[in-house]
Structures are given as structure tokens and as C-alpha cells.
Amino acid sequence: MSVPMVSAEGVHKRFGRLEVLRGITLNVDPGEVMCLLGPSGSGKSTFLRCINHLEKINAGRLMVDGDLVGYRQQGDRLHELRESEVARKRAEIGMVFQHFNLFPHMTAMDNVTCAPIRVKGIARETARARATELLGQVGLADKAGSYPVQLSGGQQQRVAIARALAMDPKLMLFDEPTSALDPELVGDVLQVMKQLAADGMTMVVVTHEIGFAREVADTVVFMDDGVVVESGPPAQVLGQPRHERTRAFLSKVL
Amino acid sequence: MSSPEVTSPAGRPDDIVAVPVRHPGRWVAAGVVVVIGAAIIRSIVTNPHFEWGIVGEYLFATPILEGLVVTLELTVIAMVIGVLFGVVLAVMRRSSNPLVSRSSWLYIWFFRGTPVLVQLLFWYNIAALYPKLGIGIPFGPAFVHPDVNSLITAFRAAVLALGLNEAAYMAEIVRAGMISVDEGQTHAAQSLGMSRLQTMQRIVLPQAMRVIIPPTGNETISMLKTTSLASTIAVAELLYSAQLIYSRTYKVIPLLIVASIWYIVCTSILYVGQYYLERHYGRGSSREVKARQWLKMENLSAPHDSGL
Numbered sequence: 001m002s003v004p005m006v007s008a009e010g011v012h013k014r015f016g017r018l019e020v021l022r023g024i025t026l027n028v029d030p031g032e033v034m035c036l037l038g039p040s041g042s043g044k045s046t047f048l049r050c051i052n053h054l055e056k057i058n059a060g061r062l063m064v065d066g067d068l069v070g071y072r073q074q075g076d077r078l079h080e081l082r083e084s085e086v087a088r089k090r091a092e093i094g095m096v097f098q099h100f101n102l103f104p105h106m107t108a109m110d111n112v113t114c115a116p117i118r119v120k121g122i123a124r125e126t127a128r129a130r131a132t133e134l135l136g137q138v139g140l141a142d143k144a145g146s147y148p149v150q151l152s153g154g155q156q157q158r159v160a161i162a163r164a165l166a167m168d169p170k171l172m173l174f175d176e177p178t179s180a181l182d183p184e185l186v187g188d189v190l191q192v193m194k195q196l197a198a199d200g201m202t203m204v205v206v207t208h209e210i211g212f213a214r215e216v217a218d219t220v221v222f223m224d225d226g227v228v229v230e231s232g233p234p235a236q237v238l239g240q241p242r243h244e245r246t247r248a249f250l251s252k253v254l
Numbered sequence: 255m256s257s258p259e260v261t262s263p264a265g266r267p268d269d270i271v272a273v274p275v276r277h278p279g280r281w282v283a284a285g286v287v288v289v290i291g292a293a294i295i296r297s298i299v300t301n302p303h304f305e306w307g308i309v310g311e312y313l314f315a316t317p318i319l320e321g322l323v324v325t326l327e328l329t330v331i332a333m334v335i336g337v338l339f340g341v342v343l344a345v346m347r348r349s350s351n352p353l354v355s356r357s358s359w360l361y362i363w364f365f366r367g368t369p370v371l372v373q374l375l376f377w378y379n380i381a382a383l384y385p386k387l388g389i390g391i392p393f394g395p396a397f398v399h400p401d402v403n404s405l406i407t408a409f410r411a412a413v414l415a416l417g418l419n420e421a422a423y424m425a426e427i428v429r430a431g432m433i434s435v436d437e438g439q440t441h442a443a444q445s446l447g448m449s450r451l452q453t454m455q456r457i458v459l460p461q462a463m464r465v466i467i468p469p470t471g472n473e474t475i476s477m478l479k480t481t482s483l484a485s486t487i488a489v490a491e492l493l494y495s496a497q498l499i500y501s502r503t504y505k506v507i508p509l510l511i512v513a514s515i516w517y518i519v520c521t522s523i524l525y526v527g528q529y530y531l532e533r534h535y536g537r538g539s540s541r542e543v544k545a546r547q548w549l550k551m552e553n554l555s556a557p558h559d560s561g562l
Contacts, residue, residue, distance in 0.1 A: 087447045
């Protein structure tokens with residue numbers, strides 16, 4: 001048995017008195033593509049942000065590649081990780097955001113090379129060569145010198161994917177990557193993600209693209225109100241949902 | 255579905271020819287402005303009390319130019335202190351440690367709440383408050399005892415007063431700039447493994463600059479003029495140098511004009527500098543592709559071709 005890439009046991013997260021995650025338990029194996037579905041406010045994005053410690057969990061255990069997220073266990077006690085240690089862990093996890101969050105004052109090339117150079121200390125020339133390759137992979141070889149405002153939403157999101165990949169992550173998190181895109185631009189981004197999945201990347205994808213989930217996901221997890229309602233292969237969860245809530249949700253989005 | 259109407263070139267109607275609306279009010283206003291302007295110019299040229307000859311004589315006089323240099327020194331040093339300390343105060347304000355953020359707030363409250371002229375006089379007379387300065391262990395023995403009276407010269411008092419007062423204003427400007435940067439930028443930088451310092455330095459501050467630069471330009475221009483307050487504690491800057499001359503020659507108006515000319519020349523130069531700074535930090539804010547960027551794009555593709 002290999003160590004799961006992500007392993008959550010009873011993860012709870014509160015914002016003030018609002019309980020957003022109420023005991024999430026799931027595993028993501030290396031190379032697995034997991035799609036998180038569910039109505040907005042069900043805690044999908046929050047859970048994703050917990051995985052790279054952009055949010056701190058309040059209870060439960062959350063591990064990435066066998067290490068606790070944000071803590072170190074010594075004996076029975078948990079010690080908070082120092083900021084530099086958290087940063088090092090985050091560098092191994094790529095994240096793609098709903099609103100792209102490209103750095104607007106940098107060209108596409110600089111967006112992709114910034115972290116490898118500053119965080120990993122890779123030589124500028126090496127980083128640029130790799131970035132050129134990655135921008136080619138996402139179909140934007142000719143846009144290296146463009147600033148984000150000069151790109152369409154779909155192009156920006158593909159640059160954002162290249163930026164995340166430039167850190168050679170072992171896990172990629174996608175937070176509704178196509179929700180802010182015009183319908184005709186969604187396809188290009190999904191195509192890049194499909195290729196990534198085919199190349200064996202471990203991916204956790206929060207999405208409303210049922211078609212993508214059916215085609216690419218190994219596991220589909222349906223969440224509602226901070227809990228996992230059901231999970232399983234897409235054919236089962238999307239085809240023969242066992243729970244009324246899943247059926248109700250799917251009937252609305254399909 | 256109806257398709258939108260397409261006008262064929264042959265059926266293109268003639269251009270509209272219409273009688274424009276008349277604006278008599280504009281003509282009246284222009285007339286008034288011209289008359290007032292002519293009156294002012296006439297008075298400047300003909301009023302002998304301006305003594306333009308004296309102005310010309312003193313415009314490049316050594317004491318005036320030396321005073322100008324002191325004014326510029328004061329402006330630059332005070333602004334550097336103001337900007338650097340202002341950034342520190344702004345970062346402190348955003349600290350999650352309440353003691354740190356409150357003390358920043360207290361500083362800003364105090365220095366914005368008292369007139370800069372009063373602060374200037376305070377620093378000039380600081381020796382009356384603390385005659386001896388001790389550098390050593392806090393609450394313990396001191397190793398060096400510099401004499402405050404000789405340490406705080408008039409010039410240093412002016413630098414301290416203007417710089418520390420400016421820091422309070424700059425802190426608010428920098429803070430506004432940092433707030434203007436979307437939180438998603440910080441999240442993206444963090445998710446890439448950047449430290450808080452790198453995020454601040456590489457991602458947040460460069461973007462905040464677009465918001466920070468224009469008011470900072472204002473502050474610099476304002477500072478250049480505020481340095482004239484240092485004349486009250488006998489710092490030989492531009493105004494004080496002019497005052498020294500007219501207290502001897504009684505040519506008050508011409509020398510005040512000399513000082514004004516130099517102030518306006520310097521502020522005009524600052525305007526130009528601000529324009530270029532704003533352009534630099536405006537990168538990525540416009541969709542239009544700039545000439546320099548084209549060159550960069552060409553350079554990007556060139557090594558790629560030759561390298562394979």
C-alpha cells in the first residue's frame with residue numbers, strides 16, 4: 001500500500017461560529033483525479049484551501065504525502081510548523097484559483113518563472129527554458145511576453161496552470177478553474193487539465209463541470225453542508241446516485 | 255431570429271450636416287479671463303515695486319543657490335526617512351500582534367495631530383528636555399553620553415521633524431496601497447511557497463506602488479515647500495537665505511520672488527519625475543502593447559529558436 005497523497009480524517013473548520021467543514025474523511029491516492037462537487041457553500045473550496053494550509057483546520061487530521069498539514073507531531077503533542085516550513089510544504093502543492101490570480105505587473109513568462117527563481121533558487125536561464133516549455137504545453141508559447149490584462153480569461157487560467165506546474169508539484173489543487181470563464185473558453189482549460197490527468201498528475205478539482213468529472217475523474221465526491229454525502233467512481237455517483245441530496249443537485253446542474 | 259441590418263456601401267446615407275449649438279456663455283467667460291489676465295500681466299510688467307532688475311541680480315547669487323541646495327537636501331533626506339519609516343509603520347499597522355499595530359496607530363495619531371511647525375520647534379529645543387543622550391542597556395548603564403545640544407543641530411532638527419512627521423502621512427498612503435491589492439494575490443504567492451517577506455516585496459508592494467506613487471509625488475512637492483518652515487529655526491535653506499539678504503538690503507519683494515521662482519522650478523521638475531514613475535509602475539495595467547514590450551517579446555523567442 002502506498003501512502004495516500006491526501007488523507008483527511010474528520011476534518012472540521014469553523015469561521016467564527018459558522019461550521020463550514022463538519023468532519024470530512026477521504027483519501028486521494030497518488031495519480032488519482034478527484035472531483036469535488038456540491039452546491040456553493042458546501043465547503044468544497046474551504047477544504048481545498050485547508051490542504052495547502054491557506055486555512056487552518058480546527059479539528060481532525062489532514063495529511064499530505066504522509067505529513068501532517070501545518071503541524072509536526074512529537075509524541076502526543078502537535079507543534080505548529082514555522083512559517084518557512086509551511087511555505088516549503090506549499091511549494092510542493094500547485095494551486096489554481098477561480099479568478100486566476102496572475103500577478104498583473106509581470107508578463108506571462110515572469111509569472112511562471114518568479115517562484116522557481118525566488119523560492120527554489122533555480123537559475124534564471126533554466127527557469128525560462130522550462131517556462132517556455134510549459135507555456136508551449138498549455139498552448140501559449142507566443143504569449144510569453146504578454147501581461148495578464150492582454151490575455152483572455154482562458155489564456156490567463158492556462159498561464160496560471162503553467163505557473164503552478166513550474167514548481168514541479170506532486171499534487172495540483174483546482175478551485176473552480178472554469179467558473180469565471182466565458183463558455184467558449186472553458187474547453188481549452190479543461191483540455192489542458194485532461195492532458196495533465198493523463199500524464200499521471202494527482203489532482204483535486206472543485207468544479208461544476210459534470211462532463212469533465214464524468215470523463216476524467218477517478219473518484220467523484222459529492223459534498224453538502226460541510227460533509228461528504230457520497231463518493232465513488234463517476235459512473236456510480238453521477239449515474240446512480242444513492243442519496244436524495246445528490247440526485248436533487250444533479251438534476252439541477254445537468 | 256432576425257439578422258442585424260447591414261447597410262450596403264451604395265446605400266450609405268450622407269454625413270449629417272447640422273447647425274451647431276451656440277455657446278455665448280463660453281465667449282463671455284473667455285473674454286473675462288483675457289481681460290483679467292491682461293491686467294495681471296500689465297501690473298507685473300509696469301509696477302516698479304516688483305524690481306525685476308533686483309530679481310535677476312539675486313536669482314543666481316551664491317547664498318541663494320546655497321540655500322537651494324540645503325532645501326533640496328532637506329527635502330530628499332526627509333522624504334527618504336518618511337517613505338522608509340512610513341512603509342515600516344504601514345506594515346506594523348497590519349501586524350496581527352495588537353501591541354505592534356496599536357503602537358503604529360498611536361504614532362500616526364500623534365504626529366498627524368500636532369502641527370509640523372510645533373514639532374520642528376520641539377526637536378530644535380529637545381536638549382531642554384533631554385540634555386544628555388545615553389546609548390547602552392535599556393534601564394541599565396550607558397556607554398556613550400553624547401551631548402544633545404551639539405548633536406541636534408538646526409539642520410538635523412529640521413530633518414527629524416519633517417521626516418518623522420512625513421512618516422505618519424506616508425504610512426497611511428502605503429497602507430491604502432497595500433489594501434488596494436487583491437487578497438488573491440497574496441494567496442497565489444503563498445500557494446507558490448513564497449515567504450511573507452517575498453510576497454510583500456515581489457507581489458504586494460510593486461502593485462501597491464500604482465496607488466502609492468501619485469500621493470507620494472504630492473507629498474514630495476508639499477515637502478519641498480514645507481522645508482521653508484525650517485527658516486524659523488535658522489536653517490540656511492532657500493527662504494532663510496532670501497530673508498538674510500532682504501533684512502540687510504530691504505528688498506523684500508524681489509527676494510521673495512527669487513525664492514518663489516526656485517520653488518516653482520523645483521516642483522515643476524518633480525512633476526516630470528512623477529510622470530515617469532507613474533508610467534513605470536503602470537506596467538500591466540493597460541491592454542495596449544508598448545514598443546518596449548515588443549522588443550522583449552522578440553528577445554524571448556530568439557534564444558528559443560537558436561537553442562534547439
